[in-house]
Amino acid sequence: MSADLHYWLRLCLVPGVGPERQRELLASFGLPERIFSVGQFALAQVIGERLAETLKKHDNVAQIEAALAWAGESGNAILSLADAAYPQALLQIPDPPTLIYVKGRVALLNAPSLAIVGARTATPQGEANAEAFAQALSQAGLTIISGLALGVDAAAHRGALKGASGTIAVVGTGADRIYPARNAKLAREIAEHGVILSEFPLGTPPAAYNFPRRNRIISGLARGVLVVEAAVDSGSLITARMAAEQDRDVFAIPGSIHSPLSRGCHKLIKQGAKLVESAEDVLEELRWARPSSMPAVTALAGADLQPMGEDADFLAKMGFDPITPDTLVARAGLTPEALFAILTVLELDGRIARLPGGRFQRIN
Incomplete structure (x- = not known):
């Protein structure tokens, strides 16, 4: 060999x-x-x-x-188009990579899989959705593919590692490089329990033009692509377009009409992507049997705690869109001091998240 x-x-x-x-x-x-x-x-x-x-x-x-x-080295492999272990799904796309560099469980390359992609600057709710959907779909038997970027990608990998079917990270550098550095620990976990895959030679540094190119592999490996959050000009929409060209299913989670990170998903839905509100929606479209042990997961997935009493009333007034304290003061009829006391408790409980620009968002 x-x-x-x-x-x-x-x-x-x-x-x-x-x-x-x-x-x-x-x-x-x-x-x-x-x-x-x-x-x-x-x-x-x-x-x-x-x-x-x-x-x-x-x-x-x-x-x-x-x-x-x-x-x-143990756990590493380089596969050519002629290798039996080369992912058969990639042979169906117009431009399969001639060689792929693989670190991890080679057998996952031919396992049934779904890609989950989205914004690097995802909202807390977007990351929670990506992680919860990935875990549920991994538990259902689908290997989760993403690109190891910050935000939705990293959340999808984390969720998949909690499931049963592993995860594949398709990177835009050499397989011996980790980018971004903030995902170093996650990359090591993926290499141990899943796969790091690259078509680029060893030592290839991060370059802007490499990342759109690797997107065709993310979509090509998968049966479908789920977009969690995306702006209208994002790389996630490139992946979705490539998936459609490769005759893969495209799914999108809708969001607030006021959020720039929802507009890419809404654009995809207008163009024919499947609107997804639950993991079951994905499995149904793929005609994939849902295991009886798989928990139901919706696009409002977050912490397991359910708001009660005054918290429930306040969160209902807050809604799920990012919101400013001034708007909350008017909507909830509170003084600024009382508002920030409530926000502090809810943030510590993991029910809301603080966003850039002083805004807040409900997570569950």
């Missing part, structure tokens, strides 16, 4: 010969070993004279040896 992998790495580590050119060469000549055995003239007929010369002369031995050493 290492000899075959050597040639796959040699092909994929040639600068300028990207995935599209790689597929053209594989279609024309067969396996990578054969590509390197043909003459430069024959190669030039497929990829042009300049790239053919680069392919023949580029020295990437050090990179190849480093990658082979990494793949030889």
Whole structure:
């Protein structure tokens, strides 16, 4: 296997010969070993004279040896299009990565899965929804895929790790890099109990253009994509668009008409995405049997505590939209001092969250 992998790495580590050119060469000549055995003239007929010369002369031995050493470590693997363990779902998309670098449980790559994506600057309610849905759907037997970003992605991974079916993080760096650094602990847990996956060579740093590119893998691996919160110009909508192009289901959780992070979801729903209010909505659309042990989860998931008495009355007046203290004073008929005393208690109880700009939001 290492000899075959050597040639796959040699092909994929040639600068300028990207995935599209790689597929053209594989279609024309067969396996990578054969590509390197043909003459430069024959190669030039497929990829042009300049790239053919680069392919023949580029020295990437050090990179190849480093990658082979990494793949030889416990829990690591590098899979080519020709490997039986390569995710079959990715073979169905127009532009599957030629090589993928995998850290963790390789078997998860071919498990039934659902992607959950959303805003990096998610609201507390958005993160609570992502975590609760991910846990419930993981418990139902679906591996949860996301992109290890802050906000919704991280919450989805955390929820999935609490379920039974694991999680896959598709990253926009090399599989040996952790980005963002704030998710280092989470990344280590995913590598131990799930999968870190990248199509980028080892050592690849975070670059803005890598993240939209990896989104096609997030959607391509999954049976569907659930968008939790998203602005209208977000990367999550790119993932949703790619999912639709790949003939995957698209789901979206609606939110407040006043929240910028709801507008992306509302746009998707207008375009035909399935409006989701519960985990059961997703399972029903996927025709996936709901285990009897799976708890019901709705888009208002949060703490298990239910407000009672005066708290219930105050939270009802507060609503679920982000709200300013001035608006709350008028709505609840309280003095500012009394209001902040109530807000402090509810925040400590985990029933509300403090947002940027001095606003507050109900969580459950």
